[in-house]
Amino acid sequence: MSPLTLPFIDSCPVEGGFRMRGLEMTRVEVFIDAAFAFAVTMLVISFDAIPQSYDEVMLAVKTIPAFIMAVAQLVWIWHTHNIWSRRFGLDTTYTVLISSSLLVVVLIYVYPMRIMAGAFFAWLSDDYFPANFSPIKLDELRDMFVFLGVGFIALCLVFVEMYRYAMTMKSSLMLSEFELFICRSYVIRWFGASIVGMILVFLALSLPSRLVPFTGFTFSLLGFWFPFATYLRLKKADTLGIKEVG
Numbered sequence: 001m002s003p004l005t006l007p008f009i010d011s012c013p014v015e016g017g018f019r020m021r022g023l024e025m026t027r028v029e030v031f032i033d034a035a036f037a038f039a040v041t042m043l044v045i046s047f048d049a050i051p052q053s054y055d056e057v058m059l060a061v062k063t064i065p066a067f068i069m070a071v072a073q074l075v076w077i078w079h080t081h082n083i084w085s086r087r088f089g090l091d092t093t094y095t096v097l098i099s100s101s102l103l104v105v106v107l108i109y110v111y112p113m114r115i116m117a118g119a120f121f122a123w124l125s126d127d128y129f130p131a132n133f134s135p136i137k138l139d140e141l142r143d144m145f146v147f148l149g150v151g152f153i154a155l156c157l158v159f160v161e162m163y164r165y166a167m168t169m170k171s172s173l174m175l176s177e178f179e180l181f182i183c184r185s186y187v188i189r190w191f192g193a194s195i196v197g198m199i200l201v202f203l204a205l206s207l208p209s210r211l212v213p214f215t216g217f218t219f220s221l222l223g224f225w226f227p228f229a230t231y232l233r234l235k236k237a238d239t240l241g242i243k244e245v246g
Contacts, residue, residue, distance in 0.1 A: 017182065101158050196218060
């Protein structure tokens with residue numbers, strides 16, 4: 001990748017203090033977007049045949065909450081990658097490797113995400129919302145949580161590596177002090193999120209079988225960690241006197 005020029009940097013629009021260096025989509029980004037669209041399609045066709053009766057239509061309707069939850073997770077992952085791409089516009093061999101790693105994790109876990117989302121709503125609703133999956137034993141559920149936890153850890157570490165790699169390209173990208181600071185804060189943010197995944201795996205392996213269904217609520221820690229990480233970032237920026245560009 002050739003170093004960017006100062007005139008180009010100055011011409012880039014600014015969002016949240018970041019120069020948007022990657023507004024023009026690369027072939028890698030087009031491929032990643034198409035793959036995420038395919039993953040959403042897999043969520044639609046993975047369980048459901050075309051309803052042939054009123055009862056089947058109503059059964060299909062009851063699977064909508066689980067479908068929405070699974071799609072929301074995919075959109076969140078895609079959006080995180082999209083923000084990174086827009087900020088840096090990297091198009092290197094290693095960028096392809098990182099993005100491909102993200103894609104592999106997503107495609108491996110797209111089915112388990114839908115299964116666990118369905119199981120979650122079935123558990124909450126006492127099976128009013130169908131799980132569309134054969135009932136599993138508590139020890140099998142334990143294994144599913146471990147599998148999901150490992151996948152979430154891998155996902156977070158991919159995001160960590162994305163921002164770490166961007167920092168190594170600071171000269172070519174002409175990153176400002178503020179942008180480098182944000183990169184470091186995102187490395188901390190996603191590494192902290194990976195620890196939540198580690199806690200999930202630990203609880204899934206160590207809790208008594210009767211408590212295993214509650215393991216999934218470990219993800220609620222993200223609702224505390226992400227705002228707290230943002231608070232720490234803003235406080236640190238204020239202490240260091242770091243200002244946004246633009």
